[in-house]
Amino acid sequence: MSANITVSDLSVSFRSARGYVPVVHGISFSIRPGETLALVGESGSGKSVTSMAIMKLLAPAPMTRIEGRAVVTDNQGNPVDLVALDEKQLRHIRGNRIAMIFQEPLTSLNPVHTVGDQIAEAIRFHERLSKAEARRRALSLLEQVGIPEPAKRLDTYPHELSGGMRQRVMIAIALAMEPDILIADEPTTALDVTVQAQILGLLRDLQRKKGMAILFITHNFGVVAEIADRVMVMYAGRIVEEGSVLHVLSSPRMPYTRGLLASVPRLEHAGLGQAELGTIPGYVPDPAAPPAGCAFHPRCAHNKPGICDVEPPELVEVRAGHQLRCSRWQELCLEGGVR
Ligand SMILES: Nc1ncnc2c1ncn2[C@@H]1O[C@H](COP(=O)(O)OP(=O)(O)O)[C@@H](O)[C@H]1O
Numbered sequence: 001m002s003a004n005i006t007v008s009d010l011s012v013s014f015r016s017a018r019g020y021v022p023v024v025h026g027i028s029f030s031i032r033p034g035e036t037l038a039l040v041g042e043s044g045s046g047k048s049v050t051s052m053a054i055m056k057l058l059a060p061a062p063m064t065r066i067e068g069r070a071v072v073t074d075n076q077g078n079p080v081d082l083v084a085l086d087e088k089q090l091r092h093i094r095g096n097r098i099a100m101i102f103q104e105p106l107t108s109l110n111p112v113h114t115v116g117d118q119i120a121e122a123i124r125f126h127e128r129l130s131k132a133e134a135r136r137r138a139l140s141l142l143e144q145v146g147i148p149e150p151a152k153r154l155d156t157y158p159h160e161l162s163g164g165m166r167q168r169v170m171i172a173i174a175l176a177m178e179p180d181i182l183i184a185d186e187p188t189t190a191l192d193v194t195v196q197a198q199i200l201g202l203l204r205d206l207q208r209k210k211g212m213a214i215l216f217i218t219h220n221f222g223v224v225a226e227i228a229d230r231v232m233v234m235y236a237g238r239i240v241e242e243g244s245v246l247h248v249l250s251s252p253r254m255p256y257t258r259g260l261l262a263s264v265p266r267l268e269h270a271g272l273g274q275a276e277l278g279t280i281p282g283y284v285p286d287p288a289a290p291p292a293g294c295a296f297h298p299r300c301a302h303n304k305p306g307i308c309d310v311e312p313p314e315l316v317e318v319r320a321g322h323q324l325r326c327s328r329w330q331e332l333c334l335e336g337g338v339r
């Protein structure tokens, strides 16, 4: 089985003492079977909230208000809108069709079951296997995610492991589910470069075999270049640039994307490495008090008063499949400010 996911006009607001605060503003994207879409942006831009909303893992209404659709369509063409499902239907879909690797693994591992049992359970959820066979498969997965002495680790509990080991266990559980759709929220951030490369390789293999669609959230442009087909840049809860990895990394047009890429040394662009997001002066705006106009204008070197601080820019297509949100992009291209 394989499936694609189409998110349309997804918005998320959190209730506060002074009313609902919008954190994600009408974002849309889709991912085909076998495709990896990377989601990048500074801390606080709404990446985790987006993925948690799709998985329906946020506090229910009225604490949280979710609008829009997240439709998973299997290869027989049957669509299911995750946003509209109840908890029972969701449990089935989550274990089966769509899995998530969290930024913080401790909260999502079960403290009272051994690592081996949790992986074996994930395998047996979608495949009829004997306990012994599932255990053998769990052992092999622990080995594949780079856990030393995997046979010993099978019988340990999550709290007995270090943060990096727990992260690998999380990844093993998600892979054991063999989901159609995988959402990975900064899954390799805590891991060293060698293990990271190993896990990216593992994800790619599984993707090739199963046609898995992946939403990959990361801070690392090296990882984007290595694993993704397309990339989406998020700022203050909006997609501000989206396109193929080639287009966006080699000719970013939205000033925010350019800022993120600016301090990444050229060699790292080309040859990957540990290319972290660059730092841009200033801060991501408080969702409760967003600036008027373009949310990025207070930090933007190309800010033009009367334009950028007035109208919020629409997402426009600048060439096939490459979209961005900037009122001045044409001018900036003419000025040579943007390649
Ligand atoms: N449960 C919550 N209640 C209220 N605000 C939240 C909650 N979770 C996240 N936020 C806010 O939503 C914004 C986006 O957060 P998040 O999605 O975690 O960012 P990212 O993953 O891109 O670093 C932040 O301003 C954060 O403070």
Ligand SMILES: [Mg+2]
Pocket: 047, 048, 049, 103, 185
């Ligand atoms: Mg996050």
